[in-house]
Amino acid sequence: MDDTLPPIFPRTFRPAIGECRWDGVAEHAYKEDGSAPFRSITRQTLFGDPRLACELRYFEIAPGGYSTLERHAHVHAVVILRGHGMCLVGQAVCPVRSQDLISIPPMAWHQFRAAVDAPLGFLCMVDHARDRPQLPSEDELESLRRDPVIASFLSS
Amino acid sequence: MDDTLPPIFPRTFRPAIGECRWDGVAEHAYKEDGSAPFRSITRQTLFGDPRLACELRYFEIAPGGYSTLERHAHVHAVVILRGHGMCLVGQAVCPVRSQDLISIPPMAWHQFRAAVDAPLGFLCMVDHARDRPQLPSEDELESLRRDPVIASFLSS
Numbered sequence: 001m002d003d004t005l006p007p008i009f010p011r012t013f014r015p016a017i018g019e020c021r022w023d024g025v026a027e028h029a030y031k032e033d034g035s036a037p038f039r040s041i042t043r044q045t046l047f048g049d050p051r052l053a054c055e056l057r058y059f060e061i062a063p064g065g066y067s068t069l070e071r072h073a074h075v076h077a078v079v080i081l082r083g084h085g086m087c088l089v090g091q092a093v094c095p096v097r098s099q100d101l102i103s104i105p106p107m108a109w110h111q112f113r114a115a116v117d118a119p120l121g122f123l124c125m126v127d128h129a130r131d132r133p134q135l136p137s138e139d140e141l142e143s144l145r146r147d148p149v150i151a152s153f154l155s156s
Numbered sequence: 157m158d159d160t161l162p163p164i165f166p167r168t169f170r171p172a173i174g175e176c177r178w179d180g181v182a183e184h185a186y187k188e189d190g191s192a193p194f195r196s197i198t199r200q201t202l203f204g205d206p207r208l209a210c211e212l213r214y215f216e217i218a219p220g221g222y223s224t225l226e227r228h229a230h231v232h233a234v235v236i237l238r239g240h241g242m243c244l245v246g247q248a249v250c251p252v253r254s255q256d257l258i259s260i261p262p263m264a265w266h267q268f269r270a271a272v273d274a275p276l277g278f279l280c281m282v283d284h285a286r287d288r289p290q291l292p293s294e295d296e297l298e299s300l301r302r303d304p305v306i307a308s309f310l311s312s
Binding site: 053 | 256
């Protein structure tokens, strides 16, 4: 049995147990090791209820960690819950902190990076039915790095 | 033009401006006055993007206020963001506070009540396509009030 699957029908009440941990919600690795570049992230599926058309996940990046630089046709709706860091979406790099909202449009390259001295935790709403993320080719990475702000973000 | 509609495509970055208020997100009344019983609630649609199958709304109930007691076939996925209070879901009454998760199953009577000394603010994820809420009949209310815990909750 795949223990990464959330319970089909979540319990009615699931209390928070400590900051950004929940009773009855398993904490998982962000992705399978070696499947894509990333550092120091965990993933918790807060709502994976098949009676809803979307899922709500919580990701937490430890200080100095980052999510995979990727793009896909589906949209992400993000609410920062904890800490602060930086975020690349398309050609824009922006500082983000608790409660900020980020909308990631289709096929925009995006990556989240926690500050060196703080975690970055965020909710991400996403359709159940969605395409797989794409990783940048060497040419695409080189093209992104031509922008000095993006180059600095990617090497931070 | 109906200013209760969110922008079709939200801006990429929308920073928080104060606690549970956001740049570019309008604050609205919870429902139309007189359409159903409620007290002291505001509603902000954080993500109403039609490219996602769900919406993410933020509701805030002022101290002593409450949401409408209602039920519907669609499911609600709730994350408490601020304050504390009590919540009825089906036959269960439970205290809720920041970061707690609540899943409201189909056709369960439900109501949120803020504490007298604190607001109760929460995110609610819901399908774009959904049925309209139903209000309890006098008979249904009487049946709910037969449970002393629910009676006490409803009159608090």
